[in-house]
Amino acid sequence: MDTIKCLKSRRSIRTYLEKDVPDKLITELIDCAIHAPSSCNTQPWEFIIIRNKETKEKLSEAHRWCSFIKDAPVVIVVCFDSNKLNLSPSNIATTSVAAENILLAANSLGLGTCWVYIKDYNEPEIEQKVKNTLSIPEHINALCMIPVGYPASKPTSKKLTEIEEIIHFEKW
Numbered sequence: 001m002d003t004i005k006c007l008k009s010r011r012s013i014r015t016y017l018e019k020d021v022p023d024k025l026i027t028e029l030i031d032c033a034i035h036a037p038s039s040c041n042t043q044p045w046e047f048i049i050i051r052n053k054e055t056k057e058k059l060s061e062a063h064r065w066c067s068f069i070k071d072a073p074v075v076i077v078v079c080f081d082s083n084k085l086n087l088s089p090s091n092i093a094t095t096s097v098a099a100e101n102i103l104l105a106a107n108s109l110g111l112g113t114c115w116v117y118i119k120d121y122n123e124p125e126i127e128q129k130v131k132n133t134l135s136i137p138e139h140i141n142a143l144c145m146i147p148v149g150y151p152a153s154k155p156t157s158k159k160l161t162e163i164e165e166i167i168h169f170e171k172w
């Protein structure tokens with residue numbers, strides 16, 4: 001799929017067909033993620049691939065906005081290693097661009113995804129819950145989870161802010 005078309009057609013998908021997503025496609029998503037730019041080329045990201053039903057159910061209880069992830073065939077938890085990049089917000093920005101690559105690559109492959117937050121400085125217990133569930137070590141941060149599956153629905157259209165309202169030329 002053409003890059004512009006791919007990024008303009010990406011939407012959050014929260015319902016999935018009962019059809020497996022092969023490992024080969026998941027590996028391709030991760031390969032796309034690791035081609036992202038990273039602060040000082042630190043590449044601090046780590047990925048946990050989850051197919052186990054009980055684990056997905058536990059993760060889907062992390063907060064009130066993620067119950068649907070238990071129905072996805074695969075959930076990818078996107079993390080970063082503080083020992084590789086301990087500069088905030090660069091570590092979050094770097095890991096976010098890798099996560100966005102996953103969303104875009106999935107769209108290009110006909111897969112549906114949704115960014116589901118984990119790291120929230122106002123509610124640190126959410127990340128701790130996920131870290132406990134997945135035995136994630138202290139120096140690893142869990143940023144977000146990405147359910148992956150074949151879309152079972154089409155999202156309704158979304159109104160975008162007019163470009164004229166948010167674009168500034170030369171000065172604010």
Ligand SMILES: Cc1cc2nc3c(=O)[nH]c(=O)nc-3n(C[C@H](O)[C@H](O)[C@H](O)COP(=O)(O)O)c2cc1C
Pocket residue numbers: 010011012013014065066114115116117155158
């Ligand atoms: C940082 C971030 C956190 C998000 N967290 C959640 C979440 O926890 N649960 C959820 O259902 N969607 C979450 N989303 C998805 C947004 O709700 C979605 O991107 C937004 O409504 C726009 O819709 P679209 O992705 O279809 O364009 C998150 C998106 C971002 C960027």
